[in-house]
Amino acid sequence: AISGRSHLRTLTVDNNKLTSLDGLQNHPYLRTFSAKHNKIASLVQVPKARLLKKLHLDYNALESLETLSGLEVGAEAPDAGKSSAKRKRSRRSRRARRVRSSSGFSSPPEEGSTRSRRGRRPSSFGSAFSSRHNRLLTTFTASHNKLKTIKGIEHATRVTTLDLSHNKLENLEGVHRLYLLKELIVNHNKLTTIRSANQLRLLKVFIAHHN
Numbered sequence: 001a002i003s004g005r006s007h008l009r010t011l012t013v014d015n016n017k018l019t020s021l022d023g024l025q026n027h028p029y030l031r032t033f034s035a036k037h038n039k040i041a042s043l044v045q046v047p048k049a050r051l052l053k054k055l056h057l058d059y060n061a062l063e064s065l066e067t068l069s070g071l072e073v074g075a076e077a078p079d080a081g082k083s084s085a086k087r088k089r090s091r092r093s094r095r096a097r098r099v100r101s102s103s104g105f106s107s108p109p110e111e112g113s114t115r116s117r118r119g120r121r122p123s124s125f126g127s128a129f130s131s132r133h134n135r136l137l138t139t140f141t142a143s144h145n146k147l148k149t150i151k152g153i154e155h156a157t158r159v160t161t162l163d164l165s166h167n168k169l170e171n172l173e174g175v176h177r178l179y180l181l182k183e184l185i186v187n188h189n190k191l192t193t194i195r196s197a198n199q200l201r202l203l204k205v206f207i208a209h210h211n
Contacts (some may be wrong), residue, residue, distance in 0.1 A: 013038070021045040035060070043067045054139040058163070062145040065152035114132070143167070143185070150174055165207070172196040187211070 010032040018038040024030070025048035026085070033049065034056040041061040046068060047051070137156040139162035148168045153159070154177040161183040162175075169189040176199035183205040184197060191211040197203065 024049050050136070052137060055137060055141070056139075057142045057145070059144040060142070062142055062147055065142075065147065065150060068152040068155050136179075154178065176200060184208075 005036055006026055006164065007020050007029050008027050009029060011030055012034040014034055014036040016035075016038050018040055020033060021035070021040060022031070022045060024045040027033075027049060028051065030049050030052050032054040033052060035053075036056055037059040038057075040057060041063065043057075043062065043065060044067045046055065052096040100134060115188075136158050138158055139160075139161040140153070140156060140159055143163050143165040145167050147164060148170065150164060150169060150172060153162070153173060157178060158178060158180055159178050160180050162181060163183075163185040165185050166188040167186075169186060169191055171191065171193055172186065172194055175184070176196040178200070180202060181200050182202050184200070185205070185207045187207050188210045189208075191208060194208055197206060197208075
């Protein structure tokens, strides 16, 4: 298990014998995480690291990326309590209410407070990638694993660099949904078609030799 200080921004645990990412959820502020040369077989904890920008899992035992689908869920950044500015505004608001109350004046309704519940916009569970409060995956490397499909990677729509070389991929179905992708490395696989990659308009680097 991965344990330690919860406010770490960068964590490297390369060259160990880790079999899972259990404990990654205890580091909600991670921006960069590297666990190369381990024995990790599941990404189940990755969606819980909601500020993660760079993830390096080369030389592991991954067979599937499907648990990355959780990246679409739960769109807000970790809450470590109100920020200093919010606390100050809250204290000022409470003081103002006490002053108005003691002086006999009633507190005016807050803006929007009369809006009916029906008219409120429902919270979205599919807007994690577009949320300004989130920095989600932009770099993902998982070379030298046992991947046969990239199903699941389509949920990491902000990825700009993707290295899945030295796996067992037979196609790139779904990669066209990574509309920000600039670098795609898939050499040493078993690809029979690269059709999906042709739709990547921002792609600058495409390495696919030895397939």
